[in-house]
Amino acid sequence: MGASNTVLVSxxxxxxxxxxxxxxxxxxxxxxxxxxxxxxxxxxxxGHESEVAxxxxxxxxxxxxxNLVFNRDMDGNLNAFFNTCxxxxxxxxxxxxxxxxxxxxxxHGWIFSASGELKSLPGEERYSADFKAQKRGNLVPVxxxxxxxxxxxxxxxxxxxxxxxxxxxxxxxLDLVLDQSSEGMTIISGQQDYAIRANWKLLVENxxxxxxxxxxHATYLDYLANTHAKGNEVALKGVxxxxxxxxxxxxxxxxxxxxxxxxxxxxxEEGKQEMNRIHARLVAEHGKEKAxxxxxxxxxxxxxxxxxxxxxxxxxxxxxxxxxxxxxxxxGWAIAPLNETEWARKYRINNFLEFLGPGGFATxxxxxxxxxxxxxxxxxxxxxxxxNDISKGMGMDAMYDDEIQMRSFWKEWNRRLKDxxx
Amino acid sequence: xxxxxxxxxxxxxFLEADxxxxxxxxxxxxxxxxxxxxxxxxxxxxxxxxPETSLFYIADDFMRLEQRVIRLGKKTMWSxxxxxxxxxxxxxxxxxxxxxxxxxxxxxxVVYRTKWENTDVYVGSYDMIxxxxxxxxxxxxxxxxxDLDGLxxxxxxxxxx
Numbered sequence: 008m009g010a011s012n013t014v015l016v017s018x019x020x021x022x023x024x025x026x027x028x029x030x031x032x033x034x035x036x037x038x039x040x041x042x043x044x045x046x047x048x049x050x051x052x053x054g055h056e057s058e059v060a061x062x063x064x065x066x067x068x069x070x071x072x073x074n075l076v077f078n079r080d081m082d083g084n085l086n087a088f089f090n091t092c093x094x095x096x097x098x099x100x101x102x103x104x105x106x107x108x109x110x111x112x113x114x115h116g117w118i119f120s121a122s123g124e125l126k127s128l129p130g131e132e133r134y135s136a137d138f139k140a141q142k143r144g145n146l147v148p149v150x151x152x153x154x155x156x157x158x159x160x161x162x163x164x165x166x167x168x169x170x171x172x173x174x175x176x177x178x179x180x181l182d183l184v185l186d187q188s189s190e191g192m193t194i195i196s197g198q199q200d201y202a203i204r205a206n207w208k209l210l211v212e213n214x215x216x217x218x219x220x221x222x223x224h225a226t227y228l229d230y231l232a233n234t235h236a237k238g239n240e241v242a243l244k245g246v247x248x249x250x251x252x253x254x255x256x257x258x259x260x261x262x263x264x265x266x267x268x269x270x271x272x273x274x275x276e277e278g279k280q281e282m283n284r285i286h287a288r289l290v291a292e293h294g295k296e297k298a299x300x301x302x303x304x305x306x307x308x309x310x311x312x313x314x315x316x317x318x319x320x321x322x323x324x325x326x327x328x329x330x331x332x333x334x335x336x337x338x339g340w341a342i343a344p345l346n347e348t349e350w351a352r353k354y355r356i357n358n359f360l361e362f363l364g365p366g367g368f369a370t371x372x373x374x375x376x377x378x379x380x381x382x383x384x385x386x387x388x389x390x391x392x393x394x395n396d397i398s399k400g401m402g403m404d405a406m407y408d409d410e411i412q413m414r415s416f417w418k419e420w421n422r423r424l425k426d427x428x429x
Numbered sequence: 430x431x432x433x434x435x436x437x438x439x440x441x442x443f444l445e446a447d448x449x450x451x452x453x454x455x456x457x458x459x460x461x462x463x464x465x466x467x468x469x470x471x472x473x474x475x476x477x478x479x480p481e482t483s484l485f486y487i488a489d490d491f492m493r494l495e496q497r498v499i500r501l502g503k504k505t506m507w508s509x510x511x512x513x514x515x516x517x518x519x520x521x522x523x524x525x526x527x528x529x530x531x532x533x534x535x536x537x538x539v540v541y542r543t544k545w546e547n548t549d550v551y552v553g554s555y556d557m558i559x560x561x562x563x564x565x566x567x568x569x570x571x572x573x574x575x576d577l578d579g580l581x582x583x584x585x586x587x588x589x590x
Contacts, residue, residue: 103473104473195483196482196484197473197478197483198473198484199471199486199579200473200578201579201585202580202581203584225503226500226503229500229503230499230500234492336581341484352482353481356480356482356483356484356485357488359484360484360485360488364484365580365583365585365586365587366485366486366487366586368496368500371584371585372507372508374508374584375508375585378584382545
């Protein structure tokens with residue numbers, strides 16, 4: 008980075024100019040700073056309780072470079088352990104998911120309960136008599152683990168504030184997603200793992216960027232116009248909000264159907280009746296105003312730094328971590344009301360695949376756009392190319408296709424990074 | 430009914446691969462029946478996963494497959510314009526038998542996709558259901574199961590497998 012006081016984010020409200028240094032997307036030192044100051048200190052999504060619904064269920068997860076086991080033990084408690092044997096380090100869980108009362112290390116055969124205690128070890132008589140009692144042989148839990156309405160998060164900073172405090176104003180929007188079912192939500196089987204050859208923050212920006220839709224997703228919008236939107240010409244229209252702590256949201260109406268009670272003509276009479284039933288249930292549970300908001304508004308929510316919850320034509324959770332300034336691993340899931348009908352589940356999945364994920368009619372073009380930005384940053388050394396412009400809508404009432412939500416992210420990112428990166 | 434020979438099925442699959450690699454996608458679509466299914470499951474799903482209850486990467490019926498082909502023909506389909514170079518290698522073809530009109534075929538594939546100086550590999554197996562029609566064999570179902578742990582680094586299945 009060279010000289011100190013490098014400005015990475017420049018916010019000039021008088022000029023209506025908000026800029027981010029392109030170095031933020033290419034620099035190895037900044038990536039290191041991001042792990043130190045962001046990923047190692049923020050609450051990070053690890054999984055949903057429905058993924059480990061039964062006692063003994065486990066999934067293996069990579070979270071901020073850590074190799075974790077997220078499981079439900081035989082008492083029904085949820086845990087997140089570091090997936091490493093306290094003895095010499097081998098992974099104690101070597102399957103992506105499954106069900107087991109215990110974990111056995113393949114190297115020397117130490118056996119751990121689903122709650123992490125060392126149960127037995129070959130040659131125990133060759134260890135001190137109180138070896139197990141000392142608990143040094145137990146699996147190590149993550150420093151902090153908290154569950155918000157089924158969404159489980161970890162924090163590697165023991166001194167972090169509580170998860171609820173961290174979520175702050177974002178909670179209102181999370182609840183609009185989680186309130187879609189009074190019986191709880193569930194992750195649909197099938198995890199979409201993919202990678203993008205671009206900086207992770209480009210996906211943060213992209214995930215709630217209303218401005219790019221008309222251009223980047225022209226072919227998806229053509230498709231909608233030719234199929235689903237016939238007789239349902241609802242405009243893309245809404246607001247962007249800064250939620251504090253780097254969290255942000257855009258909330259808007261759109262021409263697509265939502266399996267949480269916004270039917271479209273192509274779904275026919277069966278779909279209409281199904282959606283009316285869901286709407287009526289939500290009105291009874293939450294009142295008309297909130298039910299209408301749940302059903303007829305779309306939300307692209309960012310929980311800082313890297314949890315995207317897009318409640319659009321389906322609901323997706325997405326997290327992503329950089330392995331290099333120009334490379335990230337992405338994981339995406341579809342989440343749904345636990346007991347929705349077969350009809351609703353089928354249409355939800357259908358809707359999801361149309362737009363979302365690496366085989367959808369939209370996400371591949373996002374991937375292309377992000378990789379194209381990264382390629383463009385090869386030019387950032389020369390004057391005139393050093394900055395990204397994130398000024399859209401400054402000083403005005405924020406529309407869904409402005410950039411206030413990105414400025415929200417960047418302000419928090421900068422607050423955490425500016426003293427760490429020289 | 431008499432099963433097609435392996436050579437006959439191979440010729441058909443090699444034609445399909447050639448149409449894909451030469452981007453003659455409208456002609457490629459003509460190989461599919463009106464009630465076709467075209468699927469690419471997510472890589473963590475079991476072999477018998479159902480796209481109505483599990484999340485795939487792709488689960489198209491004819492209507493959406495046709496829209497996919499229309500999309501692939503547009504210059505605003507950014508991820509495939511400029512077009513990538515692809516090569517479909519189809520091997521280990523077996524004609525497994527039939528149930529009524531449905532001819533069950535299994536084959537293995539490697540698809541190379543090159544764009545922006547990256548060459549990505551998609552490897553896996555095809556489970557197909559073919560049907561005989563007046564103008565030759567047609568594809569009633571094609572499921573491309575990837576032998577991968579995710580699309581890393583491929584990032585997308587914007588091409589047809």
